[in-house]
Amino acid sequence: MSKPILEIKNLSAGVEDKQILKGVSLTVGAGEVHAVMGPNGSGKSTLAAVLAGRAGYDVTGGEVHYNGHDLLDLAPEERAREGLFLAFQYPVEIPGVNSTYFLKAALNEIRKAQGQPELDAMEFLQLVRDKIKLLDLNEDLLKRSVNEGFSGGEKKRAEIFQMAVLEPKLAILDETDSGLDIDALKVVSSGVNKLKRADNAQLVITHYQRLLNYIIPDFVHVLVDGRIVRTGGKELALELEEKGYDWILKAEAVAA
């Protein structure tokens, strides 16, 4: 087996004095899709935030190895340049900053860090056109300011579009399905599926099973109260859907 892309060992983290992650371990190999499911408040979004390096979270224990680096040692932009991408649950608006310009700047930062030549305006435009076709997106979004005035669905599509352009090694999708109607959900998941390759990986964080009808995970992890309490194949998601999170909580209590 090749070296995993992401290796989380016994990670504990929290905000101020509140412990949220209480020893999470998770290994993601190349070509794999992992789903992290859990009830509200279980620490799903905290996991995403800590991996991406958001300020305000204290890591109190454990280690995270990513692509040969000690991930927790890297600044957020360094993680991004190393190919870690977070599709935000709530993408922010940046008024007055053109989406295309923003994305070109981001891509060139990443290319620079990886020793590749920067793309000029024409090359970038060509790339953007190709990716737009791939995702069946409306080109108008690119002429607007970053996320400004976008509907919830447009914001999520734009996130996946950015992911398509930046071609991350590890994509973390933080509740990308929340607030999407079924059509948007299909568009977004088909985009994600098209971006799957043998040398990259996806960590899909979700509350509901329905996203996993479209994005088929290789592994499903159930996160409850800051711990991964169960790991299984895609059938675990269906079981959860049927029986609810209570079922797994009770099962855990019995096992303990």
Add this chain to the structure above:
Amino acid sequence: MPTATDTIENLVKQEYKYGFYTDVETESAPPGLSEDIIRLISTKKQEPGWLTDWRLKAYRHWLTMTEPAWQKVHHGQINYQDITYYSAPKQKSGGPKGLDEVDPKLLETYEKLGIPLKERERLAGVAVDAVFDSVSVGTTFQKQLAEKGIIFCSMSEAVQKHPDLVKKYLGMVVPYTDNFFAALNSAVFTDGSFCYIPRGVRCPMELSTYFRINAAKSGQFERTLIIADDGAQVSYLEGCTAPMRDENQLHAAVVELIALDNAQIKYSTVQNWYPGDEQGRGGIYNFVTKRGLCKGRNSKICWTQVETGSAITWKYPSCVLLGDNSKGEFYSVAVVNNFQQADTGTKMTHIGRNTRSTIVSKGISAGRGQNSYRGLVKIQKSAANARNFSQCDSMLIGDKCGAHTFPYIEVKNTSSSVEHEATTSKIGEDQIFYCNQRGLSTQDAVNMIVNGFCKEVFKELPMEFAVEAQKLLGVSLEGSVG
């Protein structure tokens, strides 16, 4: 781990690049203000009697006035007897005949500032009048402009060569009785730019004045007068810098614009006077009166300003919309950091029928900076169907700075409409993190966010200036794609 806010605060602490001093021999009047000093200035400039009298009248009027105190800025008492009112680089007998004879040290100074004056290296498409302390050291492209009948020269030269025009228009828009600093300026102004665009001529290049204060303890009191005759069009740029000094220096300029029938004047400023240090020591007091008169029908005056420098900026580039269907526009970005203070905005006075005005003001406050927008929209009884739209947005960086908005509206005609919008936002850690997560450094993120915030104003600037303005804000170029 430092928070994003700390990082932002470090980033906006950029050093002032233009703080050097040029060692040239100068000829200065003794400090202090009196009728004798005014006569001395007038004599030095070989002015006609009417102008000397005008200066003296202004001085006598100034003596009866008191410094205004309504603005939201704080500064120590200014001792007007401490200021040197005339300081000029010493010239060989008779003065330079052309730019070739200008002291190389002066040319070098402007080169360092990015304003080459020498024939070969001139900025393409921009004619520059370079003002050093109290005098103009040279004006480029004069010949090419003269072929179209355009007069572009220093005020001193205009007084000698075009006295009728100067006499007719000087003080028409800003009379010496207007305010304390305008009166002071009228008494002691030393130079500035003069520009006349004849009937029907569209000025083929940008005209520009670059102001540099060099001498210590001197004030700069320049006077700019721009006249666009019927159907004429001109775009004018103003830039300014000063050495770093611990004491404050006063800059009290007057700019008058006059647009006749169907004429258009676009006046853009990138103001980068020395802002003082991090503790708030030193810096320029920039107390300026700028006003344009849309005298003719269908005339238009547009002010665009990017104010990043000065310890205190206090100015209201305004428009008097006298001609029917005339238009006034004001686009402003004002940035304050450390202990800088800005009280800036505009006055739009609607007198003619169907007059229109637009105000877009963007204030950015960082450090302990205090930024105030102050604007007056006045619609007189005669201004049927007048319209105004005002938008004032403020952005706060950090939590020790302030943003204030003082909009005044006076409407005396019921057929008019006035709209005012205002917003205040904080540069968000969420926005920074979002950019970081896409691979952008915090510096680039801040630049991008601030640049986006100012976009509506930057797009009003002439291209060369827009680039400079963005750099000034530490902003990388935007809009190259899409």
